[in-house]
Amino acid sequence: MEKKIQLPTSESHDLQGFPCPHIAVDVALMSIDPRDEYPKLCVLLHRRGPGHVEGMWALPGRFVRERDTLSNTAEQAVALKLGIQGTNVQQLHVFDDPDRDPRGWVMSVAHIGTISWERCIENTHHLRDVFAAPIRDHELDLPDGQSRLPYEQREIVRYAVKEIRRQYSLLPDPGHFLPDEFTLLQLREVHQAVQDDEIKADTFRREMKPNLIPTGEFSSGGVGKPAELYRRRDRSSSTVPSLSRSTRNRRRTPVEETF
Amino acid sequence: MEKKIQLPTSESHDLQGFPCPHIAVDVALMSIDPRDEYPKLCVLLHRRGPGHVEGMWALPGRFVRERDTLSNTAEQAVALKLGIQGTNVQQLHVFDDPDRDPRGWVMSVAHIGTISWERCIENTHHLRDVFAAPIRDHELDLPDGQSRLPYEQREIVRYAVKEIRRQYSLLPDPGHFLPDEFTLLQLREVHQAVQDDEIKADTFRREMKPNLIPTGEFSSGGVGKPAELYRRRDRSSSTVPSLSRSTRNRRRTPVEETF
DNA sequence: ACACGTTTACGCAAAAATGCGCTAATCTTG
DNA sequence: CAAGATTAGCGCATTTTTGCGTAAACGTGT
The missing domain is CATH 3.90.79.10 (Nucleoside Triphosphate Pyrophosphohydrolase)
Incomplete structure (x- = not known):
């Protein structure tokens, strides 16, 4: 059943008469x-x-x-x-x-x-x-x-x-829950909280590194080897790589709206 | 400079008086x-x-x-x-x-x-x-x-x-450019058109398979071995895996709106 | 000073993924 | 019937990723 739509030759675009929500x-x-x-x-x-x-x-x-x-x-x-x-x-x-x-x-x-x-x-x-x-x-x-x-x-x-x-599967802490400088452990804890999933430290560190800038400074006052502080790499830079598959290939079916 | 916001004890929610676009x-x-x-x-x-x-x-x-x-x-x-x-x-x-x-x-x-x-x-x-x-x-x-x-x-x-x-990095042809049944080559061509990027056949087939159902029927009328027809797996199923990293790990920086 | 716990980072083996050559199978065309 | 084109999968080398054991470095308690 094919019904041809009659295209109007003109349509009033004056806003009068259009109720609005x-x-x-x-x-x-x-x-x-x-x-x-x-x-x-x-x-x-x-x-x-x-x-x-x-x-x-x-x-x-x-x-x-x-x-x-x-x-x-x-x-x-x-x-x-x-x-x-x-x-x-x-x-x-x-x-x-x-x-x-x-x-x-x-x-x-x-x-x-x-x-x-x-x-x-x-x-x-x-x-x-x-x-x-x-x-x-x-x-x-x-x-x-x-x-x-x-x-x-x-x-x-x-x-x-x-x-x-x-x-959070694309970039390190894009929501800026953390301040400008943070440790890898802090970053990982934030990502784990967001994703509600455990994230392995080694894997996480490797995939974050390309998007982080080491500051050369270290945290102090904590227990254990001092952790280096990092900043987010400016993502407007054209050289920023996106995260690897392990962050993105988290075992979650994309139950979401598609067409 | 800390300025405390005075929370209103009540706010008029009557719609009168609110102009609207x-x-x-x-x-x-x-x-x-x-x-x-x-x-x-x-x-x-x-x-x-x-x-x-x-x-x-x-x-x-x-x-x-x-x-x-x-x-x-x-x-x-x-x-x-x-x-x-x-x-x-x-x-x-x-x-x-x-x-x-x-x-x-x-x-x-x-x-x-x-x-x-x-x-x-x-x-x-x-x-x-x-x-x-x-x-x-x-x-x-x-x-x-x-x-x-x-x-x-x-x-x-x-x-x-x-x-x-x-x-299109998450599921096979979620936009239904293709009909309900299609070949792997058709599917790959659609994905290549959407991503504007070449996709290797082997890799593509491996990652699509978990989200496709072979129909047992084959295409006809073309030259060469007839290709098997597939249907999309129903993605409401809780067992549908998301696509692997090779589809998602396409070399594109996620230049997009974040917080 | 030393032991212990915690954290970082690296080396390395194992696992997983990729890409290609090759082959068999199957169809169409001449 | 032969040839060409195409599909599909396999084997395998290579590449990439993962996860673990370990050493190094710090703070704390004894």
Whole structure:
């Protein structure tokens, strides 16, 4: 059954008459909690105040104000809900079910961001309405017996976990959980927390080396042979090799959206 | 300089008073043109009609109508501008510069889709306003001496090329350029077109096999030993292995957006 | 001062992957 | 029926990667 589409000779591009959705952003801001025996990947939640399911833990979010950008809105959401300024965020996915919000037609643009644990704690340790929820198998351990996040925030977290694991399979600590200089052990612990998988030291060191610059300086104050400090190689350089197969060939089936 | 953020005790979530942007979608619909000695990856363009820079070649796009979804709008854009129905699309990126459209505040959600060459030709061969533009080094060969695509469509094509190459490094022909049954040579030609790189037959066959199901049937009508036909293994199966390093360890620096 | 634990880095064997030559099998064409 | 073209797999050399044992270097406790 072949139906030929009649191509319109002209189509009104005047914006009058096109209703438009409200645009919200949600942010999965991630950090690495080093407090347990093994550092672990977390997502920062805030507890909602009066006016919107008070007391419920949620990802920070915010409506886009007039002529504002998504990333600016996302950063404001993080600032207002988590007390953290100046975070870099990236888009993940747009959720566009017209019935997803009972208040009206709203699209939500999910974002992902990363923050070091030190900077996270520095900004939020005094706040009782901010919580770092650890991630287990793409799910969050929510506090206060809460069973699930509102709207599609559960899916947002899954998207975020998948995306950060993908990026960490390509480059050393692209999310800058670590400061500018770090040891191989610190780097490996971060990668293990992100990938939720054990990574062999030898293999890891060999594949990181091409993307790291030895500083010539060594760590001090720890037990054992002092570790050399490294910096990330500037990845804008055209000579940066991508990681070898062992980082990328992690035994995980790419269960992800394809065409 | 530490500035504590005053968390609001309540925030108005009523949608009144929030201006909102118009939402457009753009689609980079990709196909594999087999007509030359080597098949090559193409993006489908349409020539704009009266009312909007008549005569300019562009990616199909469309404003989101009231309470419609992004994917439905993208599919309608493809249907109306390219004459192709029922394409699957995926989101790539949201372009949100408030000054990007002189007519007003518009955000554009870029999408990627794929279509077999046969189905593409079947729907568009009679149309003079549809063109399959070959991709060279992330750029398009535009017809009629046109130097560049409008708005951010050049970037959209780059996003699309990167995304399709990434997906083709993970699974055999996830974009279904090929029909349900195909030979290894056909599969390899498609992968070579997408990756724009030579792929050795032996290595390719070894890494594809775990994700393919031999049908027991053979191709006919060609010269030489008939090749066996394969189907893609259902990737929802938990036993599907991801591709080995040789497909993924292609010498390309991941020059892409990270945090 | 020494033993011990911890960490780093290297040498080396083992394992895995790659690429090529070769061959057998099978089809089409003349 | 012969020749050419193509597919597919095997054997094997080479290359690459992995993982382990070990030495070196440090801090801590005795």
